[in-house]
Amino acid sequence: MMTDSSTPVLSIKHLDHFFGQGEQRKQALFDINLEINAGEIVIMTGPSGSGKTTLLTLIGGLRSVQSGSLKFLGQELCGATSKQLVKIRRQAGYIFQAHNLHGSLTALHNVRMGLEIHPQYSVKKMEEMATHILQEVGLGNRLNHYPDNLSGGQKQRVAIARALVNHPQLLLADEPTAALDSKSGRDVVTLMQRLAKEQGCTILLVTHDNRILDVADRTVYMEDGILKSNQLAPTK
């Protein structure tokens, strides 16, 4: 589904989230409000345990929305069925801190897995698409390498290729540079930024890494489950 610039890719209103039951019940997110437009790169920062990952997993349809409104591409996730959530998941790409590659699969096969949720593609077509995006991330000569034989930055580039091979509308990245040295971290975000701009993809990136804040159009700050600020980055 395509979005025009007047429809926010993401619109969150009065979102609360709780973990646990009864005595153990604990509120993790409080009245979150956030809109992200097509093509924006938004960075979310904030201390450990403040609720960033919880919010990211709700947006990506990996957790059920309990209260408030969360619309992704105009579709309401609060009250969505598990079938609808599966559809949502297919429209987002994910990159995690621990790249989550399958150790027993080559780089090419890991990326191809990102397409296997779309039954319309033949194996040959999937291989072509996976090869192309791996070339784009500079790993054209590493197609048949296993993750153990790649550096941290290369593994993260495979993860980027896997997340973007579907041309998702939204890329959700949770501390994608955490395991990388500063040069590799920088390369990885620059690459995400370039590919997302080429594909018209929106990015929401959680990071503790101050060195990459300048890639954002906007930064937001989470503290104690409250989204504190929602402003233009001073660099732009």
Ligand SMILES: Nc1ncnc2c1ncn2[C@@H]1O[C@H](COP(=O)(O)OP(=O)(O)OP(=O)(O)O)[C@@H](O)[C@H]1O
């Ligand atoms: N599955 C869960 N069950 C119970 N509590 C949880 C669960 N997941 C997260 N929490 C709690 O919710 C709060 C927010 O956690 P979350 O992982 O979203 O924070 P974060 O900002 O992503 O932290 P970090 O930067 O360390 O990854 C924390 O208090 C955490 O203990």
